[in-house]
Amino acid sequence: MISFLIRRLFYAVPVLLGVALITLLLFNVASGDPARIRLGGKGVDETELLAMQVEMGLHDPWYTQYAHFIVDTLTLNFGRSWTDDTLVSDIFLRGIGPTLSLSVPAFLMGTSLAIALSLLVAYFRGRPIDRIVTTAAIAGISVSSLVYILFGQWLLADQLKLFPIWGYEYGPRAILFLALPITIWILLSVGTDIRYYRTVALEEVHQDYVRTARAKGLDEQTILFKHVLANCSVPIVTRMTIAIPFLITGAFLLEIFFGIPGLGSELYRSIMGSDFPVVKAFTMLGAVLYVFFNILADVLYAVFDPRIRLS
Amino acid sequence: MVSMQQMWLIVGVLFGGLLACSPNPYPGEEGSILHVALSSPPKSLDPPMSEDSYSNKITSQIYEGLLAYHPYARPYQLVPALAAEMPTVSEDQMTYTFKLREDVVFQDDPCFPDGKGRRVTGEDFIFAFKRLAHPETKAKGWWIFDGKIEGMNEWRSKIASDIATLRAEGKEVPELYGIDSPLSGIQHNDQNSELIIKLGPAGEGAHGARMCNNNRDEDEDGLIDEADPDCQRKPYPQLPWVLAMSYAAVYPREAVEYYGQEFRNNPVGTGPFQMKEFNPVYRAVLERNPTYREVRVPDPVNHPEDRLEGWDWQADVEAGLLEYAGARVPQYSGMEMRFIQEDQPRWLYFKNGYLDFLSPPKDNMKEVVVQDGLSPEMEERGIRLSTVPQLDTVYTSFNVQDPVMNNVHLRRAMALAIDHGWIIDNLYAGQATMARSVIPPGVGGHISDYHPYHQEDGTADLDSAKAEMAAAGYPNGLDPKTGEPLRLVFQSSGSSATSIQHDSRFVDDMRQLGIEIEVVNNTFGQMLEKMDNGDYQIASLAWNFDYPDAQNILQMFYGPNIDVKLNASFYENAEFDSLYEQATALPDSPERNALYSEMSQIISDDVPWISRVHRIGQNLKHPWLTGFKYTSVNDQYWRYVHIDRQERDAAIERFNQPIRWPIFVVVLGFIAVIGWGLRERKGAA
Secondary structure, eight states, rough: OEEEEEEEEHHHHHHHHHHHHHHHHIIIIITOOOHHHHHOSSSSHHHHHHHHHHHTTTTTTTHHHHHHHHHHHHTTTTBBBBTOOOBBHHHHHHHHHHHHHHHHHHHHHHHHHHEEEHHHHHHTSSSSSHHHHHHHHHHHHHHHHHHHHHHHIIIIIIIISSSSSSOSSSSSHHHHHHHHHHHHHHHHHHHHHHHHHHHHHHHHHSSSHHHHHHHHTTTTHHHHIIIIIIHHHHHHHHHHHHHHHHHHHHHHHHHHHOOSSHHHHHHHHHHTTHHHHHHHHHHHHHHHHHHHHHHHHHHHHHOOOTTTOOO | OOOOOHHHHHHHHHHHHHHHOOOOTTOOOOEEEEEEEEOOOOOSSSSGGGHHHHHHHHHHHHOOSSSEEOOOOSSSEEEESSSSSSSSOOOOOOOOEEBBOOOOOOOOOTTTTTTTOOBBBBHHHHHHHHHHHGGGGGTTTTTGGGTTTTTTTHEEEEEEEHHHHHHHTTTOOTTTTTSSOOOOTTTTTTTTTTTEEESOOSSSSGGGGGGGGTOOOTTTTOOTTTTTTOOOOOOTTTTHHHHHHGGGGOOOOHHHHHHHHGGGGGGOOOOSSEEEEEETTTTEEEEOOTTTOBBBBOOTOOOOOOOOTTHHHHHHTTTTTTTTTTTOOOSEEEEEEEEEEEEHHHHHHHHSSSSSSOOOOOHHHHHEETEEEHHHHHHHOOOEEHHHHOSSSEEEEEEETHHHHHOHHHHHHHHHTOOOHHHHHHTTTTTTTEOOOOOTSSSSSSSSSSSSTTTSSSSOOHHHHHHHHHHHGGGGGGGGTTSOOOOOEEOOOOOOOOHHHHHHHHHHHTTTTTTTEEEEEEHHHHHHHHHHTTTOOOOEEEEEESSSHHHHGGGOOOOOGGGTTHHHHHTHHHHHHHHHHEEETTTHHHHHHHHHHHHHHHHHHHOOOEEEEEEEEEEEEEEEEEEEOSSSSGGGGGOOEEEEEHHHHHHHHHHTOOOOOOHHHEEEEEEHHHHHHHHHHHHHH
């Protein structure tokens, strides 16, 4: 296990270095002069432009800029936002709360619902309900997320007046504003999850231990929710682990359309304002989280299933 | 492990929660709050940096300057704000003397020793103006004083040079280094409460041509002094307008020192409102400033001194705009500005009464306006629509120094090929008028009857365009060198659906002449960089006027402004330049307007730009909001409105009655399907 971990972490290093290099190239080279973008206004003074380029280290050799970027990333020193001079770390701290208040409940409820429905269709396997749910799941996946958001907002908030259209409050009142985006998040994710968990569940219900349990006289509910679910937990937990980075980086569209001031909104604002320090920080954060939780998923797989040997 | 019964209990709780939800986005709100939506978050609340309109909408409620726009007068007029009266201008128009009000205090704030705001003095204005000019501020608004105020450029250059030297020596530079060094161009006299602004040569320095009002350095000596013929003292008639901009607002030095870099998120001003809560991606909540001086809604009926010359106040009285004339401003307890970037939620918010006014998104105009006027839904809710020509010009710029685009016949042909009418109807939803001149209506110098390369009805004139193409040496659009269609490159800066539609239409219009347009996509910054460097042939932009004076747009054709990156079409015309220099030395007058008109005609002839449209600002407001006279030029007028809270609450309740029966249908349907499935399975077994 230890050697596996060390090896995976070792492999992660060139991946992250590559992401950092591509990020630097994209922002410092391909997107135009960052100093001009930062100063952008009515006719940039050449003297000021030069001074800004020096201040930003743009005249340093590319490998020097790259090294500084790596060091800054490792020390979590992403500098200040070009838009409002706020520390990038403060921007993260400001946005993480609203993001998690949306993503964590939505994810947990969506996963629970998907697992329950998957077990349900496993129970009704081959029957019309199985086909109805499966067809509905596929139809649901086929619809663009923007359609869910726009239609859901229009129907549930504007036409039926069940939820606030947009907005957020900190504290317990957040639940009033999160109900609709969470509902839409669940609708968006449940189709894909049902298909996956259904496959996992169906594999399990055909195992010998299930046949044995039935022969012993256990009812289907106990078989599904106690024995089958327990054996499905490995792929469930690993799938959930891989999804965690996306909970943290924020549900971009949901936050913008529903006014959740989370990391997704912060990222959107930064992209629209060409706020390179913030966007670069988000990019690196996303890469690090993705690599880390992938490694964790592999480790958890071995922990939960002793048949798996990490090598 | 969760049992089936427990799962049903959880589902039941969730559905119960759905039933309990309320659509009200302002739970527990107290007082009378103006509800506003901005379609983009602000970039900075620091006055020298508040370049974008969204920042200005917030800063104009908190900060004030010497002058302000009258909330109701049209054409726009300036009135004293923190100045006690309009300035006294010397005979040579080079010295402006402002008598300052003595009843103005800064809002209470922790930056002051005892938390109490103090009286505003002339020193505060000097500090604010110097900070605008200070090189370390990197102020977006520095251009309002650049090369205009006596000694200011020299002052700025000296500080920049000193800072560079200190840094080269590895020494730390204090914040606002050198800000207290003397500046001759702005003085104050505390005894008389006067602030004196002197215009003139910017002083010796290394900036060369940029230092002088006329921006020319013909002897190219790079040195400026009083005797240099390049640097004759020239008036700056636009000074009052720029002093009404947020860039020139006053704020206390204590706040800058106390908050440091966070000052841009912690405004401290003298205006009717102060910041209560600010989340840069969500909302700004302002509350009434309890120390705001006494300002009242103009009352021209009862107070003749309020009857500003040129203001048709009787019409505003009849329109009900002055229903609360004489009332102390503001008449409500605060405002909440939510940054709703997407069109749908913004529109739905307004329709349901959660916003008091809104400029409707283009795609929702069909819900607002039907053939003969407002839609029945709008009428039923008492919503009113205002349309106001915006002070802007949307244009297509040509780089006239490009070897292909320096052909005036080619540019004229392209101008004639554009179908402005189709574009206005289909891409602006009618929210624009064809630009017959580079100067929009409502601005002195505008002429509507001289547009040789625009048809009166806005349609394309392909016959004339093709004749111009032949005169240009490209008969039927063919490049004689290659025998192929002429290929030109168009720099685009937008990736939105609207931007793509505009670009596509331009390509189609040019194809009518046989010209093939290659569209190159850029970020906005990339496009500006290419234009600054002359590395383009064609680009499209819009110019929003900073103030209602045609100089603001005509400066973009003035030859010497190529050096300072304002003249991005690299257009040079000696006659135009001469007229410009004459006009910019004159105060607002028929004589100056005549010069502006003449310049506008030159631009119409030479077509360094194709003037496309002037956009129409449209605004919807609910009936409970009164005293609201919409304009896009500034947002200070928001403080003069009145909100009928009771009427609004009643309307919101009426508009937002929840419809819950579909929840029961879904739940029952779900139960029915499960029940049927169980029976079906049992039957099969």
